[in-house]
Amino acid sequence: MDRERMLVNLFYAQPVGHAIEALHYCTGHAAAVPGREVSVALNAATAVELAAFCPAVTAVHPVDHPFLEPCEDSADRLRELPRDWDWVVDDTRRHQPFQYELFPGMRDYYAASDAHLRTPGGRRSVVGAERAGYRPHQRLRLDLPLAVREQAARRLAPGRPPAGRIAFMPAGSSDASLYPSPDSWLLVLDALTEAFPGLEIVLVGRTARDRRTSTALTAEGLRALRGHRSSPVDCFDVPLAEQLAVVEACDVFLAPHTGFGLAALAVGTPWLALSGGRWFEYWFNHVPFRSVLPDTGRHPSFSQFDPAVVVLDGDDGPRTPSMTRARVVEDLERIVGAAGELLAGTLGYERAVREYVTALVAAHGGDSSAIWSIDSVHLQYL
Structure with a gap:
């Protein structure tokens, strides 16, 4: 039986903390459904490499798309993002109108992702939603490579x-x-x-x-x-x-x-x-x-x-x-x-x-x- 595939669709500003937020939600959604494969879409300008250190994440999809400025070619920028998922859960901020006023690039990204991403039976929601399967307040622990830890120790x-x-x-x-x-x-x-x-x-x-x-x-x-x-x-x-x-x-x-x-x-x-x-x-x-x-x-x-x-x-x-x-x-x-x-x-x-x-x-x-x-x-x- 194929494993359920979920995309945590969290395109937001580039500070490192927002990447951590996305990995937190990945952890909660993975914990709720054993065996579920959870991938994450992130702003390519953020610390996308952190996803490789999160045990809950199957794959990371960096999206090279402006955040502050409008974008005329959003659809083209999403071409490399896989289209078909069992679940897509979006950043809750995409439903806050003032965010789109402040960040037109974010508005254009989610408009394009709505057209690009496909799920069966309307299985689309927001991060942390119970209906999508989520266990809140899980501990996120990044597992850094041993070689990196050894270099840091030196x-x-x-x-x-x-x-x-x-x-x-x-x-x-x-x-x-x-x-x-x-x-x-x-x-x-x-x-x-x-x-x-x-x-x-x-x-x-x-x-x-x-x-x-x-x-x-x-x-x-x-x-x-x-x-x-x-x-x-x-x-x-x-x-x-x-x-x-x-x-x-x-x-x-x-x-x-x-x-x-x-x-x-x-x-x-x-x-x-x-x-x-x-x-x-x-x-x-x-x-x-x-x-x-x-x-x-x-x-x-x-x-x-x-x-x-x-x-x-x-x-x-x-x-x-x-x-x-x-x-x-x-x-x-x-x-x-x-x-x-x-x-x-x-x-x-x-x-x-x-x-x-x-x-x-x-x-x-x-x-x-x-x-x-x-x-x-x-x-x-x-």
Whole structure:
């Protein structure tokens, strides 16, 4: 008997986190129907290679199609995507009209895929839909190749450093105003180095400028962080799989909100997020984490699709309020405390989620309706 074939059709923006979202849904749909073959269609500009490390995925189909701009030849761009499936489940965002207004290329992709993809008996739905067979809140664990793990290990100090090891990504790919300045991060690194003598810090990120995401950090800022007195291990610009293996070998991943934080959780490394900016953390992968939330009364945050408030932060230039030096200084003790919990392994996953959801509701003025999460996991903690 032929196995059931499903396509997770998740064409969205290129940040790494959206690839992880797609693999999360692949995992849930595969778990629901033993023997089901689950393939995934992704924006070719995202980290499509991660699908090869997801045990739930049979095949990945990169689609070279614009996302922000309209596309006149969408049908031609989908020619290599197999047409016939037992199930096709689309990204839920394709049914949000404002997404099409913001991203015309996404609109054109789904119009073309509606015409291109065929399923028997209307077996088309959205990711996470029960009718398509789905088990929510599964743990996604990327299985990196042994050779990649060995190469990553050669970049790090042998054995476990006395105080542990923190992978540090200073910025994501959005505007620089949405992340702390290098000078603010130097204060954080100073505090961590003083609190945990012997701590090994590993810098990760990507400076290449192409259609994939790259750091908002300037070359000057990167030089300043590389020169910190802790002598960080520099893993900027090594291949993505190897960077993930480096993160996997660390006890904590420290970063502001970034899609790479989802990838860190997918290799089992706790994420210490300096939370703020436009987006809160919304994916829970059975891995302990801490999101140090700002005082949103004084540091407005989480505008999501609306533009973030930006202020002048002295010599650090434009910053959203939750990423100013004053906010970082205000929360240094909390950052160090959270790092201590995660380095020591004393924080369990259930407590991490419960305390985070409670704090996130408070950060939204008590309005839980403003909060969402993948698979709506947060609802059970309200």
